[in-house]
Amino acid sequence: MRIIIGGGTGFVGRELTRLLKTKGHEITIISRQPGPGRITWADVESGGLPPCEGAVNLAGENIMNPLRWWNESYKKDLFSSRVDTTKLLTQAIAASPTPPHSWVLVTGVACYNPSLQTEYTEESDWTPFDFLSRLVQEWERAGQLPDNSAKKTRQVVIRPGAVLGRDGGAMKQMMIPFWLGLGGTLGSGRQPFPWIHVSDLAGIIAHALEPHKEPPSTKPDVFNGVAPALNTNYEFTKEVGKALKRPTIFPVPAFLLDAFLGSERAIILTQGQRVVPKRTLESGFEFRYPDFTSALREIVGH
Ligand code: NDP
Numbered sequence: 072m073r074i075i076i077g078g079g080t081g082f083v084g085r086e087l088t089r090l091l092k093t094k095g096h097e098i099t100i101i102s103r104q105p106g107p108g109r110i111t112w113a114d115v116e117s118g119g120l121p122p123c124e125g126a127v128n129l130a131g132e133n134i135m136n137p138l139r140w141w142n143e144s145y146k147k148d149l150f151s152s153r154v155d156t157t158k159l160l161t162q163a164i165a166a167s168p169t170p171p172h173s174w175v176l177v178t179g180v181a182c183y184n185p186s187l188q189t190e191y192t193e194e195s196d197w198t199p200f201d202f203l204s205r206l207v208q209e210w211e212r213a214g215q216l217p218d219n220s221a222k223k224t225r226q227v228v229i230r231p232g233a234v235l236g237r238d239g240g241a242m243k244q245m246m247i248p249f250w251l252g253l254g255g256t257l258g259s260g261r262q263p264f265p266w267i268h269v270s271d272l273a274g275i276i277a278h279a280l281e282p283h284k285e286p287p288s289t290k291p292d293v294f295n296g297v298a299p300a301l302n303t304n305y306e307f308t309k310e311v312g313k314a315l316k317r318p319t320i321f322p323v324p325a326f327l328l329d330a331f332l333g334s335e336r337a338i339i340l341t342q343g344q345r346v347v348p349k350r351t352l353e354s355g356f357e358f359r360y361p362d363f364t365s366a367l368r369e370i371v372g373h
Contacts, residue, residue, distance in 0.1 A: 073123040077101040078130025082239030087273040120163035125280040130156040141333025157213040165220040176214035182207040185342035192349035193293040225287035227279040231296030232265030258325035260305035263343035265297040268360035300362040310363040314371040
């Protein structure tokens with residue numbers, strides 16, 4: 072298959088590209104920068120979508136960029152880098168004379184209201200309650216194809232938790248403090264920590280790109296991109312400490328994270344959702360890394 076990946080140069084995109092290439096697929100990345108195997112967003116705007124069987128969007132300004140202060144300009148970039156690129160791809164798919172059979176949008180679990188008890192599946196109702204959940208709502212709305220296109224292209228939305236892997240994402244940022252023995256629980260540590268290994272997320276996206284026999288529905292199929300193990304931040308911290316053979320005795324108070332990251336963003340770390348990958352499992356997807364032990368052995372073992 073020919074597959075177009077918006078934001079495919081990033082952490083998840085690199086893993087997805089590796090996986091799809093090993094399956095024999097041909098990949099074109101949409102990037103802000105031209106280069107071999109790439110086209111730019113401006114190319115899509117002016118020339119439309121190149122012929123392809125699958126399209127994915129992974130583009131987005133990094134939400135946990137420690138070098139960016141939480142202010143209106145950063146929030147605007149977080150929105151536009153996701154919503155505008157998604158809108159552009161949706162419009163290009165709708166206008167294509169040969170639209171792809173699958174369109175996969177990767178968003179996030181921030182749409183689910185943090186809670187210590189409630190378990191969220193893909194069928195759970197949610198309404199936006201803060202900045203990040205509004206972002207997910209706008210992002211997923213932007214990904215919705217008009218009804219006549221939705222009859223030709225299957226729409227999939229994947230909502231991942233924190234993506235763990237050795238080449239980027241949360242683990243890369245956390246490794247140094249943990250190595251220095253400064254890793255500790257965040258806030259109370261009791262908050263759920265929804266997570267997925269990057270290789271499993273790439274696997275779920277690849278699974279979603281495969282052609283289906285049934286005609287597509289006009290609504291997107293939603294899959295929670297989280298490992299089936301339901302863990303807390305405390306469990307995560309202790310497992311990383313154990314894997315790295317480092318102490319994890321210094322808890323990081325929530326107020327420090329609020330002050331450093333901005334409270335609207337720190338919520339990702341200080342609060343969390345118990346997210347269940349119900350439909351993901353029902354679809355037949357098999358996780359390679361269903362629990363911390365297997366995931367951290369792969370990540371830290373290297
Ligand atoms: P990255 O931070 O690696 O970014 C992906 C790509 O987005 C970059 O390679 C870049 O491509 C493009 N990008 C960055 N900033 C902008 C911008 N301002 N405008 C347009 N494009 C931009 O993301 P990940 O691979 O980690 O994540 C992929 C998607 O999954 C993202 O949308 C993210 O929000 C979502 N997600 C990720 C999680 C994680 O833990 N990593 C958790 C939950 C959701 P280029 O420079 O080539 O243009």
